[in-house]
Amino acid sequence: MSMNPCDIIRKKRFGGELNEKEIRAFVDGVVDGSFADYQAAALLMAICIKGMTDRETLALTLAMAKSGDTLDLSDIDGMKADKHSTGGVGDTTSLILVPLVACCGVKMAKMSGRGLGFTGGTLDKLESIPGMSISKDIDSFKRQVRDVGCAIIGQTAELAPADKVLYALRDVTSTVDCLPLVVSSILSKKLAAGCDVVVLDVKAGSGAIMDTPEKSRKLAETMVRIGNMSGKRFSALITDMDQPLGNYIGNALEVEEAIDVLAGRTEGDLKTVSLTLGAHILRNAGAVATIDEGIAMLDEKIRSGEGLKKLGDMIEAQGGDRRVTEDTGLLPKAPMHIDVKAGKSGFITHFNTSDIGNAAKLLGAGRERKTDELDLSVGIVMRKRLGDAVKDGDVLATLHVGEKSDRIGAYNLLLKSIGIGDEKPEPRPLIQAVVE
Numbered sequence: 331m332s333m334n335p336c337d338i339i340r341k342k343r344f345g346g347e348l349n350e351k352e353i354r355a356f357v358d359g360v361v362d363g364s365f366a367d368y369q370a371a372a373l374l375m376a377i378c379i380k381g382m383t384d385r386e387t388l389a390l391t392l393a394m395a396k397s398g399d400t401l402d403l404s405d406i407d408g409m410k411a412d413k414h415s416t417g418g419v420g421d422t423t424s425l426i427l428v429p430l431v432a433c434c435g436v437k438m439a440k441m442s443g444r445g446l447g448f449t450g451g452t453l454d455k456l457e458s459i460p461g462m463s464i465s466k467d468i469d470s471f472k473r474q475v476r477d478v479g480c481a482i483i484g485q486t487a488e489l490a491p492a493d494k495v496l497y498a499l500r501d502v503t504s505t506v507d508c509l510p511l512v513v514s515s516i517l518s519k520k521l522a523a524g525c526d527v528v529v530l531d532v533k534a535g536s537g538a539i540m541d542t543p544e545k546s547r548k549l550a551e552t553m554v555r556i557g558n559m560s561g562k563r564f565s566a567l568i569t570d571m572d573q574p575l576g577n578y579i580g581n582a583l584e585v586e587e588a589i590d591v592l593a594g595r596t597e598g599d600l601k602t603v604s605l606t607l608g609a610h611i612l613r614n615a616g617a618v619a620t621i622d623e624g625i626a627m628l629d630e631k632i633r634s635g636e637g638l639k640k641l642g643d644m645i646e647a648q649g650g651d652r653r654v655t656e657d658t659g660l661l662p663k664a665p666m667h668i669d670v671k672a673g674k675s676g677f678i679t680h681f682n683t684s685d686i687g688n689a690a691k692l693l694g695a696g697r698e699r700k701t702d703e704l705d706l707s708v709g710i711v712m713r714k715r716l717g718d719a720v721k722d723g724d725v726l727a728t729l730h731v732g733e734k735s736d737r738i739g740a741y742n743l744l745l746k747s748i749g750i751g752d753e754k755p756e757p758r759p760l761i762q763a764v765v766e
Contacts, residue, residue: 420574462650537683580709
């Protein structure tokens with residue numbers, strides 16, 4: 331039976347709990363067009379203001395997951411895992427943990443989206459590798475996961491199509507950060523993609539989608555609760571985004587840093603978060619008993635060189651030039667570098683991470699609109715971390731600038747985003763909480 335959109339909108343507007351049928355009617359209506367976009371927008375706003383129960387959020391998530399094709403990975407042996415980050419700056423953990431986890435016998439079948447915002451998404455980063463293709467049909471995607479142990483490709487159009495329509499509407503109606511909508515958007519794609527184990531990296535701090543630690547915690551807890559209600563194994567880490575995670579921000583630059591970590595040349599926060607997320611995947615998949623054991627196993631795959639070799643295998647399987655793993659000089663390079671220098675001495679007291687991300691976007695590393703062309707070579711290399719001592723004239727960061735970059739805008743925004751004071755700040759925990 332068809333349901334009247336106005337009745338569903340009215341029920342939610344007055345704070346009623348929508349039943350499974352009403353939620354399914356809404357999601358189907360969004361996909362087949364029988365719900366007008368202004369009606370969908372009205373319901374999104376009502377959900378945003380009145381909230382949703384866990385039962386409603388689960389029903390919305392499952393209806394969105396089933397709104398198109400769902401991927402059946404059951405014919406691939408072993409445990410299949412996926413990881414999702416709520417997005418940050420210099421956050422290139424996927425390129426590190428996907429090959430490392432695959433070396434430990436857990437299959438990583440990852441479908442990623444394009445980046446909207448600061449820098450490109452994982453797909454844009456991968457496309458900075460010469461020849462690398464991120465589009466594969468489902469059969470060859472599954473074959474690669476079986477043979478290589480890992481693959482990262484673009485989301486196929488048929489996966490959770492309701493999310494694409496709703497995301498576009500959320501974007502223009504200021505309902506992007508509404509908790510049940512964020513949860514159902516992320517989880518519907520993960521459930522449709524068919525993995526057994528999903529680990530979430532929820533960012534907290536100045537570069538995060540949720541602007542307070544409380545909101546980040548609530549997002550992580552809700553996603554894990556709803557995810558586990560769906561019958562899959564979910565965990566989340568809440569990680570600090572009050573400074574960029576890695577020191578390289580931009581598409582080719584982030585690939586270079588990921589390769590440096592896998593080659594054992596680079597230590598630091600990016601490696602720590604990558605290994606911890608990977609260890610949770612291994613533990614949830616039953617490959618190790620404890621997180622510490624998982625971290626040790628992944629670290630050993632870096633030391634033995636297996637992790638870097640596995641990244642090369644994945645690049646090669648997707649048509650890319652695997653020599654980049656030995657020679658990062660093959661990645662696109664920006665024609666010009668500009669140093670940003672400190673105007674006084676002291677300690678780095680704070681970063682405005684989202685401003686650093688926006689400075690990279692002004693250089694051409696990120697998108698304002700879906701149609702924007704990226705310059706994969708541009709970005710920022712940070713030279714200092716929170717708490718570092720600096721002298722007047724020290725280089726704080728280097729801009730990698732392209733032909734079309736707004737270099738003056740980026741320079742000024744970056745300089746403004748770095749705080750220098752007399753007192754050394756207290757160190758903050760990198761991993762703020764684990765939600766099981």
